Amino acid sequence: MEAQLLRRPAASCKCLLKPSSSTTSASLPITAIRTKLTASRHRRALNVPPHPSMLLTPSSSADHILFNPPSSAPSVYHTPFKFLPKSDPRRRANLPSLFASSTTINYNPDSTSSSSSTTDLPPVVLEAELKQKTHHLTKEDVEEMRRLREQDPVANTVQNLANKFRCSKLFVMMCCQAPREYRDQKQAQMEAIKNRWGPRRSAAREDRKRRLDMLFRGEL
Amino acid sequence: MKRLRPSRWTGQLLLAGAGSGGRYGCASRRPAQHLVALSSSSSSSIRSQSSAAAAAAAQEEELAYDGTDHERFPPLDRIRPADTSYPSPAPERALQSAKLAALHARLSLSPKIPLQTLARTLVDASADGNPQFNNSNLAFVGQTLINYHVTEWLMVRYPRLPMSIIFSAMQGYAGDKPLHQVARSWGIEPAAAPGGEVDPGLLQFSAHKPGVSLVKFGYKRTEAEYLEKFKWRRGISSRIVFDDDFGQTVKATPGSEAEQSLEQQDGEEGEEGPVPVMQYGNADTRSAAETAHAHAVRATVGAVYAHCGREAVKNFIKSHILSRTLDVSKLFMFKSPTSELATLCAREDFEPPVARLLSETGRASRTPVYVVGIYSGKDKLAEAAGPNLDHARWAAAMNALKAWYLYSPGENVRVPSDMLSEGAKPWEPAHIDIGEVISR
Structure with a gap:
């Protein structure tokens, strides 16, 4: 049994995993794709060798620690290193983490800290989150924005104003509100659209909302 | 003394x-x-x-004698009629x-x-x-x-x-x-x-x-009847001051x-008639x-x-x-976890949180799974899996916030009342947080 396990080193199973080409980012780390054409070949390929710590090598002593936890979601009771308060003894005891999280100290002299951090990390989900906040709008800009929206809500849509003032749509919506008639008109249009929905579509929409509420309550 | x-x-x-x-x-x-x-x-x-009531009860007991031999079959529980x-x-x-x-x-x-x-x-x-x-x-x-x-x-x-x-x-x-x-x-x-x-x-x-x-403990609020009628909001501070130990309003006497x-x-x-038996x-x-x-x-x-x-x-x-x-x-509920986490990171002087895709499977299928991690700078704060990118991102932000709120100094922490016992070790100050991230 042991010899059979050792005959198949862990590296040989790498043929199973190929980076996916469907997504835009090239550096997507792990995306498993079925490459075997028949079920038996696929099953054979999926016969993954055990974790190295499970194997008894001659070098390891008779009793050693097996650390091979099953893959599972991390517990929220495990506080990440960054969230530990300054006074916590775990923070002082874990110096490597302290240095690794530091952005000022760089142990790799070849590359700058910023480039290494961008290359090592997985791709971002929302590109907008990487943008630095500029806070470039002044009080006069906001008043101008409100005036434009009040004047002609059809031409000055939220999107147009966001493009014009180089801010987010959320900020535009926080600043100004369309005139009452325009809002009522839009509301009526939306009601007409909703009335055209059949039972399936409205039920699906309700379910979606319910799922979102469940997610925020932590039930999903 | x-x-x-x-x-x-x-x-x-x-x-x-x-x-x-x-x-x-x-x-x-x-x-x-x-x-x-x-x-x-x-x-x-x-x-x-x-x-007098006892005497009357004793008379009643004599009258209600049903012929049982009390010498042979003593009553199980001797209760005085009074x-x-x-x-x-x-x-x-x-x-x-x-x-x-x-x-x-x-x-x-x-x-x-x-x-x-x-x-x-x-x-x-x-x-x-x-x-x-x-x-x-x-x-x-x-x-x-x-x-x-x-x-x-x-x-x-x-x-x-x-x-x-x-x-x-x-x-x-x-x-x-x-x-x-x-x-x-x-x-x-x-x-x-x-x-x-x-x-x-x-x-x-x-x-x-x-x-x-x-x-x-607790005070009866003067506006108590309007709270339920108009669904008035009760702030947390007023709950601490007025309401009972669980933050619930105190009813009238x-x-x-x-x-x-x-x-x-x-x-x-x-x-209407006879009182119905209450179920x-x-x-x-x-x-x-x-x-x-x-x-x-x-x-x-x-x-x-x-x-x-x-x-x-x-x-x-x-x-x-x-x-x-x-x-x-399990007690937490969030409304906009991403913005709350961004507020937290700004308050604590961390880099702003960024959602990153750790792994995914079945993007083109009916049931995809995305694993999204929230990073602040180079440090991963939390991760979560979800059926679409937004759900996974929100769940990861919620996990990060829970990880912040559920920080604990340890399993067996000392509590202040431990100091009341004799020969207790000197007290080390407990960690006190600066306060809530957003006010509710």
Whole structure:
């Protein structure tokens, strides 16, 4: 049994995993794709060798620690290193983490800290989150924005104003509100659209909302 | 300076057993029909009335003789006829109750706690309105001690919990529902109906007639009636100041409203016809049963404190209430977790949080799974899986916030009340957080 396990080193199973080409980012780390054409070949390929710590090598002593936890979601009771308060003894005891999280100290002299951090990390989900906040709008800009929206809500849509003032749509919506008639008109249009929905579509929409509420309550 | 002897303070709990003498000698038992007139009427008239009632009951007993040979078949429980006229069992009958002795032994209570006190913890204010015979004052002491120890432990164990979560966690450890479960696990059984003739080892409460017992701190808000009517918002600060230990509004004088509503109901029903038998287990009776069970547990804690002292009651609360498992991470609910996390990172001077895709599978399929991690700079704060990118991102942000709020200095943290024991090590200041991330 042991010899059979050792005959198949862990590296040989790498043929199973190929980076996916469907997504835009090239550096997507792990995306498993079925490459075997028949079920038996696929099953054979999926016969993954055990974790190295499970194997008894001659070098390891008779009793050693097996650390091979099953893959599972991390517990929220495990506080990440960054969230530990300054006074916590775990923070002082874990110096490597302290240095690794530091952005000022760089142990790799070849590359700058910023480039290494961008290359090592997985791709971002929302590109907008990487943008630095500029806070470039002044009080006069906001008043101008409100005036434009009040004047002609059809031409000055939220999107147009966001493009014009180089801010987010959320900020535009926080600043100004369309005139009452325009809002009522839009509301009526939306009601007409909703009335055209059949039972399936409205039920699906309700379910979606319910799922979102469940997610925020932590039930999903 | 003289040493205080708390065990001597508990003499009043046994007042009926003491018989006569002392300050409470005049508070002899009286039949149920004279409950209201206690303070005004003199004790002599009460006594004469009760003896007359006893004589009448004895006559009735003779009349009801059904031919049973009492020499051969003695009655199982010898109850004096006068006892049946009391609203709750006489304290001296506690010594004969097997259930009470079993409960005492099952809880491993100290022999310092007499069975009479344990019997008194089982008499709810709705069964016996006399505060010298029901458990309301013991329950008040008990709820104070339980809430103190639970709050103190929560504050030290999870120093960053928001106040609303602390309220819910308090409710989860020391509220009526969990204490009801504790009472059930102790084997406390309710009597079918309260009365002087029932076994003192049964919990006695009336599900239909709420009793008047002050077992809570808190103020009655002047705007209380508008809160429910117009759904006014109650801020957390005002909950701390005005409301009870669980952040719930204090109702008007406890019992009075409920009694009034019951009287009104009775009046209406009386006009219509005979009063229908109330079904067992509607919402009102269930809540009354829950409260009565919880008060019994609180009163037991109060009895342990009164007879055995501070350390014993602390161990008792630790082993029976704090030892219960409550998953605090299930109590959270968020509205916009990403912006709350961004606020937190800005406040703590961390880099702004960025969601990154750790792995995915089945993007083109019906059931894709995305694993998204939230990073602040180079550090991963949390990760979560979801069926689409937004859900996974929000779940990851929620996990990051929970990881922040659920920071704990350790499993076995020292609480301030540990310092009250003799020979305690010097106190190291507990971690106090600077406050909540966003105000609710």
